[in-house]
Amino acid sequence: MGTLGEILSIVGALVLGLILGFFLARAWFKKYLKKNPPVNERMIREMMRQMGRTPSEKQVRQVMSSMNQTK
Incomplete structure (x- = not known):
């Protein structure tokens, strides 16, 4: 036992x-x-502004959707 x-x-x-x-x-x-x-839309807008671009809402949503697909 x-x-x-x-x-x-x-x-x-x-x-x-x-x-x-x-x-x-x-x-x-x-x-x-x-x-x-995690990355959100505000962070993407800020990164694009730092690169000298003014992002449109469509561009921001495209980047977010592409990032969500890669997860």
């Missing part, structure tokens, strides 16, 4: 590690997205 207890403790530790790892990774990812938000 000693081996059964060892197996159960190993399985329990693995399950606990997976659950804890999931929540830690989720918290880290939320923090990362808050610090580095």
Whole structure:
């Protein structure tokens, strides 16, 4: 019966590690997205202005749709 207890403790530790790892990774990812938000339309407009272009709404939407398709 000693081996059964060892197996159960190993399985329990693995399950606990997976659950804890999931929540830690989720918290880290939320923090990362808050610090580095994904690209939005405002950022695209600003990048185009920095390149010396005045973007139209159609151009901004085209860039956004092309970026969303690549994900």
